[in-house]
Amino acid sequence: MSVLSAIIFLPILTAIFLFFVNLHITLVKIVYMISTLVVAYLALNLYIDFDASSSMQFIEQHAWISQYGIEYHVGVDGVSLGIVMMNALLMPLVAIALYKQRDKRGYWINLLFVQGGIMGAVLALDLMLFYLFWELMLLPIFFMIGLFGYGKSNFISMKFNMYTIFGSLMMLISILYMAVEHKEQFGFYSFALDELKNITLTTTESLLVFSGFMIAFGIKIPIFPFHTWLSDTYRSAPMGIVIVMSALMAKLGTYAIWRFLFTLLNETSQELAPYFIWIGLFGLIYFGISAITQTHLKRMFALSSASHLSLIVVGFFIYNSYGLIGSSYFIVAHALSSAALFLMVAMMYERVQTYTIDSLGGIAKFAPLFALFFAFFALSIVGVPFTAGFVAEVLIILGAFEYDTLIGFFAATSLLIPMLFMFKTISKVLYGETNERTKNFQDLRSHELLAVIPLALLILAMGIFPNYFIKKIEPTAKAFVDKKEAVYHE
């Protein structure tokens, strides 16, 4: 059993154990902490052992349903490493920050399931396995929104699931189609990424298969116009899930575009890239501007995430190493920042019991630590220098300029638009006069500090010394670009 399998299955097994063994809630939290910490430790080891000079590694491969060529096949490369690290890191931090707020066993069990699901989906190299984990991470979210959500949570969790399952089914059709094609062309079924990329499809076929995948990923990210589940879901979902969704799951959509679409349908992806770049740029501006007049904090950050995710999509589709590295870096940077910011929002909600931006104000006066971290994380989302987001944005913009000057200019608006809503929010939440709600605002407690300080330090480290981190992504990017060149010259 390799380290990757351990990382995938430890949370899932722990969750199953907690599900069947009725422990006291305190014990549940302790078991949760132990499990996530072990995963974090394993992931850290993985990061250290990760060979920065090669691409795919730690591959583990077992036959599973050999009749149909379905395999248990996992591996990690520079891009997925980032998501794995974030997933491993954020889960214990979420618990540290929120452990006082949630006293339901199901909350923690579902979070563990989500963690395992995301790990599996990130690491899977077999499409059936990927599909399995992709669905596995959805279900806990469905339950969590339904059970612990706010507002019309049943409706919203239903809507979210309908949306995503619709997408997943489209993807399943594409996967099955490719497997059957493989059978027809090579005589045996296979769902392995490396095998499926060899099949030849006609233009129409590849377009349809591409759309099947793209609908699934596009809904999950979300790109325009599949975004309407987003703000309601974020508003309603409990904070643990919001963090997971914005920091990890949405990234998984962009990651999957890169991992699966670009591998399986390289030429089609390149042909369609301009359209998706424009959709991404439109989304960047559209979501950003939509966010400006939001009054609900979680909705606003939801749109803000969507805006940045569109930029990540652009980064992937511009198909050069700057874009790819920038996007991969942005995945990690944004995961850190948005998770941290949502944590801050959760802490704020615990104190003032409201998410409405206009009913806040003056928090900085009594809670300087809170204000400092809130402002810092908000600014890190905007991408000010010395934060990880800045590096990523610069790289993506550079890639965009290399691709096309006009697209570069549009990508560079990411300097402007997020700032408009973020500064408005910072001002209204932290500054101004205190009011009834905020006058007794308690500053950060020590366990909360414990959760946010690592995030802040990591954001700073990634902003000041990006080279150390980027070295791990570079070979992956290089392999990718070489492959692109190969297609280009054919």
Next chain:
Amino acid sequence: MLKAYMILSILLFSIGVVGLISRRNIIVIYMSIELLLNAVNLSLIAISADMADSSAQVMSLIIIAIAASEAALFMSLFVVLFRNRASLDANLFDILGNKHA
């Protein structure tokens, strides 16, 4: 002759089905069911005559016996239903549906 009998049987059967589905009065529905049985009996008898084999007659005899037992049950059912609802409307008896769920 057999064909004529069969056709008549089919026609009577069809009329029975029409009555069974169209009517809401449960007594008429019951009688439609009896008509169905009779239509079948008719065809059995006709076949029996044609093949000169009395087994089919035994069958229809058994059918008649079953019809009789059915009649007994139906009658008691009518009594119970009418007692409870004071109506013979078949549409009233719809607890199978999701309206009452």
Next chain:
Amino acid sequence: MRDTLLLGILLLSPLVTASLIFLISLFFKNTKQTIYTLLALAGSGISAAIALYISYHSYFEKQIFSSHLFTWLNIGDFTIEVALKADALSSFMILFVAPVSFLIHIYATGYMSRDKSYGRFFAYFNLFIFFMFLLVLADNPIIMFIGWEGVGLTSYALIGFYFGDIQNTYAGNKAFIVNRVGDFGFLSALMLLFLSIPSGGFGFSNIFLSLAHIEPFTLSLIAFLLFVGAMGKSAQIPLFVWLPDAMAGPTPVSALIHAATMVTAGVYMVARFAPLYNMTPEVSLFIAYIGALSALFAALIATKQYDIKKILAYSTMSQLGFMFMALGVGAYSTALFHMFTHAFFKGLLFMAAGAIIVAFHHKQDIRDLRGIKFPKIFIMMAVASLTITAIPPFSAFFSKDAIMGALYASGHLELFAMAFVSSILTAFYMSRLMVVLFFNKGEQVAKESPKSMFYPMMLLTLLSVFAGLLNVPELFGGDLNFSHWLNLADKIYTIPHAKEWALMAVNTLFIALVIYNTYKKYAYTNAIIVEKNYGWVTNKFYIDEFYNKTVVAAIDKLSHFFEKTVSSFLIDEKINLTALAYLKLGKIVSMTENGNVRFYALYMLLGVVSGFVYLYWMLRSAV
């Protein structure tokens, strides 16, 4: 090694002290102010000392200090080093940035002494100068951009320092947002520049070597976009709107940001890219026109302002316009020299204004401050005012006169005319300010300013008077030491001495006349009260209103449109309707399952009949 040590300490001492102050103020609530004071002064003092040392060596021994710290990014060809370099230009910048910052620090310890957020203030303050040093010392444009953004960011924090009033925060927001518009241009330019030059590093020297490879259009685009960045940072038309609002911050902030540091960054950047601008004369000319317009426009608005700090703010914008005019015609070192003197006299003016504001209980309207008695401040402020109006022999006389001369010599007489009018207007609004404040009947007498505020001002007064001597033109027997030191790609303009004398004389004469007339009009009269305080000029030509109505309102409208119309109505509602349609369909279909057995019989019949028909049809077609 020595270079690394010097530059590293110069750069890091403000950062380290800022972090320390931050941590202390966050975690130890009852720290004495003295500790903050010591840390803050240590941070900027060490930097200032090293800056002077470096400049000294640079000036006299033509040394270049450079240091390579670490590799920031390295992707294929894209290598960004965190490298610092103090060449002549950078040394020149730190020569005034660091000491003036230090003086403002000392001043601020007095000014802010009663403020509860003393620690936070100095944390921001030191952070600000850290970013300023990074901007100035960076050896490649990306690192420069980091400093550039950092300066904007900390200025946001400083302008919105009194966040109890949300308007101050909004002023900070405005500053940063407008700056970021400029940054958008700057970064775009850098990206284009990077992609245009062949590989081999992105240091300044390498960039300038490769400029010849870039096609002219791209080059012009880059030059223009870089200037967009400068527009934002240096408050030129049309990105100047943040500057007057930025006066919401404490006065030392105004002195720091608007005299010596942040606003001058744009000028520095254009001067840094002088080789580039020399190759794109049309963009240079554009810069000159923008500068001229800004100078004139700001000077015009300043004549009708009543807030003491706002007058100075517009005056800053106007002086920056002068600098850009000079940059535009290629007289880089002249522009830089004006920036040098400007740092002193404008810093002094702001400090004096701050002293007045503190002494008179935070009154800022000159109509409420008529006829104040504040002799020491009066003397210093008078010196500064005479300097800014370019009366000989004060320092700005040399710098501004050089600009005028360059403009005249460049042949763009329309620029010269605009500069001339601006200069006259400068004389008017400055003397109006002085006369209203000090030459009126009034009973308000101030307490003495604290020593910590007074001595820095003293020093700046001296510098305002004598700094001009550092770059005396040939006309007066000097040899333009500074210009030779900076050694920039200046265009050299020579005009006959007689003409130069004439220009100077006419200029000075006009200024003197204006001052005299202003005195006559405002001294011991109520002219300032009866003056009409409405109309286009007083309301800054309704530029703010214009931006609010167009840009801000448009974005708001667009946001509502996107959210309400596109997202909710056009997309979400349609998707919900689809879902609803399925729900309706489900209801309709479930109506068939009504529990009524005869209906079930009917369905069975339907099934049987269709089965029959199908089989029959199959049979018929088979036969």
Next chain:
Amino acid sequence: MQNEILFATLALVAIVSSIVMISAHRPIDSALSFIVTLISIAALFALVNATFLFVVQIIIYAGAILSLILFIIMFLNIKDENLPDEKYKNRWLLATSIIIAPFSAILIDLIMRSDIAVNGVASEGFGTIKDVGLNLFSKWVLPFELVSILLLVALVGAVTLSKRSE
């Protein structure tokens, strides 16, 4: 020929009376016309020499079952307001007839076109009580026994059902 005329008449009577049965509004009318149907069917049995079944049909159906129905109708004392208000009865009848028409048509068509008649030669005493009885108690004894159980069950069921629940 005589047989054909007789068959035609009886068939016509059976059909018409059954149509009357399914379309009559009041159950008593239905029941009475159903008797006519049953008797004509019994007569049709007789026409093909199924004499025993003829008798059984008359006695059990027309006699026992129908009188039971009539008795129930009387016993329940059904008034007009107890009857379902079958506003769309005729439409329903028409619609269902149309639906079933292809079913009948196809079956009739198939029967007409196929050659199903065996034309076996009937032995002496075919259809008599002896013939049927021998058959019943030799080849069909198990179904016979099962039917008796069924009748018992029905009996018990009927009693249980009509008992008033407390």
